[in-house]
Amino acid sequence: MDLRIEPGDITTIHVDAVVNAANSRLLGGGGVDGAIQRRGGGEILAECRRLRETTLPEGLPAGQAVATTAGKLPARWVIHTVGPVHAKKEDRSDTLASCYRESLRVAHEIGARTVAFPAISAGIYGWSMDDAARIAVTTAASMADEVGGVVDEVVFVPFGDAATAAFEAALAEVNAGR
Template sequence: MTTITLVQGDITRQSVDAVVNAANSSLLGGGGVDGAIHRRGGPAILAECRKLRASHYGKGLVTGRAVATTAGELDAQWVIHTVGPVWQGPGSDSSLLASCYRESLRVADELSARTVAFPAISTGVFRWPMEEAAHIAVETVRDTEAAVEEVRFVLFDERAYKAFAEQIR
């Protein structure tokens, strides 16, 4: 059974086996969590992402999928990159957001990662409403069979922390 914990803080400061990156499809860095992970993790992450783009992911990573690279200078072994969906308004496809969590846990299992830190995927520039995103994230993690021992949601601010805390009560 996977334990779910919450932390308010900086995902790039977590000591875990794998850090999940809310990546953009290019895998080449960006803003928000993606930019922070690339900056703190250093050039090794970008180098592996470029290799992925040159081989299996020439057109980029598809929304809802996940792939791993080194964690570079982060206090982790791997970064699991996943591309969340952009909120298009009511009726947006929540199955794509759920897939980000499910696929990231699948990759974590393939890597034998026991501790995984997740951000609140798609809630920044992709505009997914925090309360709905928190519900999808927590329920998906609870419903996904995985050998991961701890899923740590690392939430940047108090609003996100409270939204996730409501879901794990």
């Protein structure tokens, strides 16, 4: 499984599945979630509402993932995952890593060969970009044996120079250890 970085706007990336840094309500929001919902159109929100009415009446728990259509995005699916809010007094790294693991497992189940990730929890949820990038890249790399063969490529889509630098450093570190 190849890991690469493509800085920019995740709503314009041509992949099979785009991962959405969603909130647990699955009913849209700001940041990446708002951008994906706006660009993808009403079909995504309609499927999220159906999920809330049926299998996820309490919402999507942090660290879990679920797929919907991608609507008008240049992807086939959106995989929604809820990142943890960073806390100084509690280590929630496992929950953040679970976002990447569970999203890749969902991608494997639906047959997505290419998957694009934003920097989950690094925005309004307060995670430092360096730590968020390290967790993202190391977790994705650790999933190669489990999801490889279906998922061929993971694309990290950082937004901005600082995020790009953090992901480049994390990827360089993972590649040095391979």
